[in-house]
Amino acid sequence: MTDVQMTLDEVHALTMRCLVAHGCDEANAGAVADVITAAERDGCHSHGLMRVAGYVATLKSGKVNGHANPTVEHIAPAVVRVQGDAGFAPLAHARGRSALIDTVKTQGIAAMSLVNIHHFAALWSEVEPIAEQGLCAMACVSYKPAVIPAGGTKPLYGTNPLAFGWPRRNHPPMIFDQASSVMARGEVMLAAREGKELPPGVGVDADGQPTTDPDKVLEGALLAFGGHKGSSIAMMIELFAGALIGECLSFEAAERDNNDGGPPQGGELIIAMDPNHFGDADGWADHAEKLFARIEAQDGARLPSSRRYKNREQSLSAGVSVSSKVHEQILQMCAQG
Amino acid sequence: MTDVQMTLDEVHALTMRCLVAHGCDEANAGAVADVITAAERDGCHSHGLMRVAGYVATLKSGKVNGHANPTVEHIAPAVVRVQGDAGFAPLAHARGRSALIDTVKTQGIAAMSLVNIHHFAALWSEVEPIAEQGLCAMACVSYKPAVIPAGGTKPLYGTNPLAFGWPRRNHPPMIFDQASSVMARGEVMLAAREGKELPPGVGVDADGQPTTDPDKVLEGALLAFGGHKGSSIAMMIELFAGALIGECLSFEAAERDNNDGGPPQGGELIIAMDPNHFGDADGWADHAEKLFARIEAQDGARLPSSRRYKNREQSLSAGVSVSSKVHEQILQMCAQG
Numbered sequence: 001m002t003d004v005q006m007t008l009d010e011v012h013a014l015t016m017r018c019l020v021a022h023g024c025d026e027a028n029a030g031a032v033a034d035v036i037t038a039a040e041r042d043g044c045h046s047h048g049l050m051r052v053a054g055y056v057a058t059l060k061s062g063k064v065n066g067h068a069n070p071t072v073e074h075i076a077p078a079v080v081r082v083q084g085d086a087g088f089a090p091l092a093h094a095r096g097r098s099a100l101i102d103t104v105k106t107q108g109i110a111a112m113s114l115v116n117i118h119h120f121a122a123l124w125s126e127v128e129p130i131a132e133q134g135l136c137a138m139a140c141v142s143y144k145p146a147v148i149p150a151g152g153t154k155p156l157y158g159t160n161p162l163a164f165g166w167p168r169r170n171h172p173p174m175i176f177d178q179a180s181s182v183m184a185r186g187e188v189m190l191a192a193r194e195g196k197e198l199p200p201g202v203g204v205d206a207d208g209q210p211t212t213d214p215d216k217v218l219e220g221a222l223l224a225f226g227g228h229k230g231s232s233i234a235m236m237i238e239l240f241a242g243a244l245i246g247e248c249l250s251f252e253a254a255e256r257d258n259n260d261g262g263p264p265q266g267g268e269l270i271i272a273m274d275p276n277h278f279g280d281a282d283g284w285a286d287h288a289e290k291l292f293a294r295i296e297a298q299d300g301a302r303l304p305s306s307r308r309y310k311n312r313e314q315s316l317s318a319g320v321s322v323s324s325k326v327h328e329q330i331l332q333m334c335a336q337g
Numbered sequence: 338m339t340d341v342q343m344t345l346d347e348v349h350a351l352t353m354r355c356l357v358a359h360g361c362d363e364a365n366a367g368a369v370a371d372v373i374t375a376a377e378r379d380g381c382h383s384h385g386l387m388r389v390a391g392y393v394a395t396l397k398s399g400k401v402n403g404h405a406n407p408t409v410e411h412i413a414p415a416v417v418r419v420q421g422d423a424g425f426a427p428l429a430h431a432r433g434r435s436a437l438i439d440t441v442k443t444q445g446i447a448a449m450s451l452v453n454i455h456h457f458a459a460l461w462s463e464v465e466p467i468a469e470q471g472l473c474a475m476a477c478v479s480y481k482p483a484v485i486p487a488g489g490t491k492p493l494y495g496t497n498p499l500a501f502g503w504p505r506r507n508h509p510p511m512i513f514d515q516a517s518s519v520m521a522r523g524e525v526m527l528a529a530r531e532g533k534e535l536p537p538g539v540g541v542d543a544d545g546q547p548t549t550d551p552d553k554v555l556e557g558a559l560l561a562f563g564g565h566k567g568s569s570i571a572m573m574i575e576l577f578a579g580a581l582i583g584e585c586l587s588f589e590a591a592e593r594d595n596n597d598g599g600p601p602q603g604g605e606l607i608i609a610m611d612p613n614h615f616g617d618a619d620g621w622a623d624h625a626e627k628l629f630a631r632i633e634a635q636d637g638a639r640l641p642s643s644r645r646y647k648n649r650e651q652s653l654s655a656g657v658s659v660s661s662k663v664h665e666q667i668l669q670m671c672a673q674g
Contacts, residue, residue, distance in 0.1 A: 235513075239503055279450065
């Protein structure tokens with residue numbers, strides 16, 4: 001089957017239609033459609049329309065509240081908490097973001113915890129709007145066990161991505177968003193869907209044996225990037241998105257989850273800082289550009305996020321190609337709603 | 338030559354004597370001796386007495402101020418800045434720490450920047466006293482270019498360590514402290530000193546060719562851990578310890594440095610959070626223990642820092658073994674002072 005060409009507005013409208021058909025209200029459906037559209041726009045198909053089926057499955061099972069009404073409060077002068085009301089993460093982010101940004105601009109640094117959310121999106125789309133307000137921001141989230149602690153044998157950590165955004169004056173923010181596993185689970189799912197083999201060293205099968213078969217890795221476990229160092233970062237993210245904020249660790253999320261194919265309940269932590277409050281308000285932006293210029297001057301090196309921004313430029317004018325299999329599946333779900 | 342057996346008090350006294358002989362005042366020498374003694378105590382020889390020669394070299398060259406009088410100020414409600422007065426980092430930490438801790442306990446999260454310092458120590462000894470006050474803390478510092486950006490050809494990033502500490506109730510804090518390179522420069526220096534070969538994949542020689550010879554790697558460059566993901570973290574640390582706080586990026590530190598063998602001028606960033614202010618004051622400590630128990634239950638997996646604490650237990654009763662070559666070198670430096 002050939003791919004389907006869609007404009008970004010069509011991607012957004014199709015996503016909304018499908019989610020509303022399965023019990024989301026407009027606010028929740030719109031916030032999810034925003035992040036799915038952003039993923040397709042930036043060429044991140046593993047977080048795009050491919051995920052609609054998971055969102056729908058979890059609405060159908062009743063695990064996620066499609067009418068969630070997230071609430072925002074300060075629980076300390078520099079700590080904002082969003083209670084997600086068992087909804088999908090995007091509306092909780094949209095509701096909490098301005099309180100975080102205002103707090104950072106006053107305090108210099110602030111944190112936002114999100115609890116009782118169901119997170120199924122890419123983190124870069126959550127740090128980007130904060131970085132666009134001139135702040136730098138880190139975000140991290142856990143999931144269900146998929147990654148083996150270094151030296152161990154069984155999955156314990158989620159793929160636990162860490163994203164970081166840095167504001168730039170005449171460019172969109174520099175952002176990286178990386179799983180603590182060698183490869184993101186979404187990428188492994190994409191390989192499985194497309195029947196592609198994985199590179200060696202990504203994961204093991206259910207018996208703990210190395211394999212390059214993505215289906216077997218999905219039944220088995222992923223390895224942490226960089227051995228014990230990536231494993232340490234995955235552990236820190238469990239603590240940040242779980243123990244620190246009073247939400248599930250990955251293994252607890254799995255124990256509680258109904259395995260409907262959608263995201264489990266979990267938490268997220270964002271830490272943001274205002275470079276204007278760190279002693280070099282006039283200099284920091286140009287200073288960082290000196291580093292970026294040195295990176296880009298090296299043959300073969302590139303700034304994280306540069307590929308996404310190139311994809312974005314193209315999608316905004318030419319629209320996106322969507323797998324006809326995924327497109328057909330969503331149309332069917334719309335009809336079944 | 339056989340090793341020299343020393344008590345920890347002897348390690349401390351020898352370090353102080355040598356630094357005072359070369360122009361440090363008691364306050365600065367004592368703070369440096371504290372971190373060197375802690376490193377020897379915990380079996381981290383690459384940050385122990387081996388470093389005294391570097392501290393002395395840079396006092397002799399006049400690059401570092403042995404009488405530094407670091408000052409502490411709030412530059413935003415949740416941001417503490419320590420001006421290091423061109424001294425070694427340890428006294429700046431000792432001076433700023435209580436302001437950071439007090440601020441975190443009020444605000445929920447706070448940052449401390451340290452500028453105009455010369456950093457030559459391990460980061461774990463800087464997050465440990467913060468974690469001992471019931472806070473979690475991240476610290477990062479840059480240095481001089483030693484690590485190649487992923488895909489690139491030339492060193493641009495320092496080995497840029499990231500440390501993280503988490504407070505525990507009936508245990509010393511869980512702490513990791515890891516270079517953004519596959520191996521820390523201190524470990525490569527130790528291998529060079531001991532005439533040991535490196536594992537493959539650690540670094541390249543001055544021509545960019547892979548080598549396992551530590552001397553050649555010290556002339557060449559290190560690779561980032563985990564490919565582009567470790568490289569992203571190294572870049573984030575350049576931004577935190579440099580551009581954000583108005584201090585040198587690693588390449589700027591190198592351009593400014595006199596290459597006397599001691600640490601260049603640079604900056605450091607610490608971010609700390611009080612788990613009591615994140616919504617689960619009663620539960621977070623036990624909650625984290627559930628994660629740690631699951632890690633330790635896996636054969637082959639271990640908690641970061643567990644090896645250091647074992648070494649510590651032994652050193653506190655039995656003292657430490659010091660390379661007679663290093664011991665002799667320090668005695669000679671004492672005599673020359």
